[in-house]
Amino acid sequence: MNIKKFQANTETEAMILAKEEMGKDAIVMNIKTISPKGIYKFFRKPVVEITAAVDDTPVELKEVSQSEPLIKPRKILNPDIIYDDPIDTEFGINRFDNSEEPSAIEQKLNNLQTLLEKQLIAKEAEEVNSQKVSEKNNSFSCIQLIYNQLINNEVDEVYANQIMSEIDGTLKRDASIDKILASVYQKIVLKLGQAKSIDLSSKHPKFVFFIGPTGVGKTTTIAKIASLYKIEKNAKIAFLTADTYRIAAVDQLRTYANILGMPVDVIYTVEDMKKAQDTYKDYDIVFVDTAGRSHRNLEQRDDIEKLLNSVPDGNKEIYLVLSITTKYKDLIKMTEVYSDITKYNLIFTKLDETCSLGNIFNIRMLTNAPLSYVTYGQNVPDDIEKIDAQSIAKKLLRG
Numbered sequence: 001m002n003i004k005k006f007q008a009n010t011e012t013e014a015m016i017l018a019k020e021e022m023g024k025d026a027i028v029m030n031i032k033t034i035s036p037k038g039i040y041k042f043f044r045k046p047v048v049e050i051t052a053a054v055d056d057t058p059v060e061l062k063e064v065s066q067s068e069p070l071i072k073p074r075k076i077l078n079p080d081i082i083y084d085d086p087i088d089t090e091f092g093i094n095r096f097d098n099s100e101e102p103s104a105i106e107q108k109l110n111n112l113q114t115l116l117e118k119q120l121i122a123k124e125a126e127e128v129n130s131q132k133v134s135e136k137n138n139s140f141s142c143i144q145l146i147y148n149q150l151i152n153n154e155v156d157e158v159y160a161n162q163i164m165s166e167i168d169g170t171l172k173r174d175a176s177i178d179k180i181l182a183s184v185y186q187k188i189v190l191k192l193g194q195a196k197s198i199d200l201s202s203k204h205p206k207f208v209f210f211i212g213p214t215g216v217g218k219t220t221t222i223a224k225i226a227s228l229y230k231i232e233k234n235a236k237i238a239f240l241t242a243d244t245y246r247i248a249a250v251d252q253l254r255t256y257a258n259i260l261g262m263p264v265d266v267i268y269t270v271e272d273m274k275k276a277q278d279t280y281k282d283y284d285i286v287f288v289d290t291a292g293r294s295h296r297n298l299e300q301r302d303d304i305e306k307l308l309n310s311v312p313d314g315n316k317e318i319y320l321v322l323s324i325t326t327k328y329k330d331l332i333k334m335t336e337v338y339s340d341i342t343k344y345n346l347i348f349t350k351l352d353e354t355c356s357l358g359n360i361f362n363i364r365m366l367t368n369a370p371l372s373y374v375t376y377g378q379n380v381p382d383d384i385e386k387i388d389a390q391s392i393a394k395k396l397l398r399g
């Protein structure tokens with residue numbers, strides 16, 4: 001394992017430097033912006049520093065690495081614990097903002113209420129001025145404003161209408177803004193449902209499949225979740241990859257496996273998958289990385305289906321990984337294709353790249369699949385957390 005840092009003006013330039021020196025298989029472990037300190041801050045611009053790693057052990061696919069992990073993954077859920085590792089201790093740019101104290105969140109909801117009240121007063125004044133006698137009362141206008149807020153956050157009109165009509169039916173016409181807002185909030189939280197995570201209480205080992213389009217972050221997300229389970233549950237974990245289309249994809253998983261001190265095998269056939277079930281029968285979790293198949297290619301779809309079917313139901317969990325940055329129409333198509341093959345849980349990646357979380361709500365409503373994790377950056381293992389319905393609901397109602 002070779003780990004190095006590279007500084008440049010932009011992330012892309014730093015990545016080019018890393019690939020020049022370490023080869024095209026170098027992968028990003030951490031990105032941070034370094035601002036000059038003291039007097040230098042007047043003269044120097046901030047620079048971007050990436051930490052890149054490449055696995056330089058010879059490719060022997062069946063080899064099992066039992067050595068001490070080179071980097072001890074750090075627990076992110078408890079900021080008080082500082083782990084000693086050769087990579088930076090200053091992770092955490094672009095963090096999906098869930099660190100707010102309840103009071104801060106309440107403050108934001110209060111601000112939203114104040115904003116809605118102001119807009120209502122302005123709207124009423126406008127109506128009086130133009131002599132338009134409106135039959136709409138306050139609560140109706142408020143419902144309209146909340147509806148607009150949801151639409152601005154890219155909630156599908158159909159679902160936004162559904163929520164608002166449910167509210168309209170249950171609340172009195174003259175209900176106060178805070179009652180309406182609280183009621184919408186509760187509805188959204190209920191519809192988002194409880195976050196699902198890997199169930200270790202039932203049969204072992206659990207084969208946890210990650211399926212989904214290329215480039216959404218399947219491999220990175222596996223590394224993040226594996227770190228969490230190693231740290232929090234001390235789980236015995238192995239990796240399998242069926243993504244044999246690209247050498248780089250195998251190497252990427254191997255790099256993470258070596259860092260975490262976990263074995264990795266490559267799966268070419270359903271027979272390999274059966275063998276792996278024997279090899280890893282004493283393990284808690286076996287993460288299975290798959291190739292991002294074209295969802296339009298029927299043959300590839302069959303391959304995935306066969307792979308999934310090779311593990312008994314009680315021993316498997318399936319996670320469909322989707323990027324929140326994908327167009328809504330495409331997300332619908334992708335989920336339809338995978339729904340034809342299997343049941344799944346949902347993971348959304350790249351929340352750091354958008355402000356609108358409507359698609360999480362839309363796809364949850366469309367598929368009725370349980371939500372599980374969100375990821376919000378390239379840092380392994382930090383940039384991931386279990387989906388928090390309350391936090392998403394607040395974001396959907398915020399301007």
Ligand SMILES: Nc1nc2c(ncn2[C@@H]2O[C@H](COP(=O)(O)OP(=O)(O)O)[C@@H](O)[C@H]2O)c(=O)[nH]1
Pocket residue numbers: 028213214215216217218219220221252292349350351352353375376377378383
């Ligand atoms: N911005 C951002 N990038 C991510 C996130 N998760 C993964 N990536 C990046 O997306 C790219 C593809 O990730 P990879 O795990 O190889 O995707 P896969 O093809 O689905 O396995 C890599 O450059 C990752 O660092 C995320 O949450 N946010």
Ligand SMILES: [Mg+2]
Pocket residue numbers: 218219220243249289290
């Ligand atoms: Mg991959």
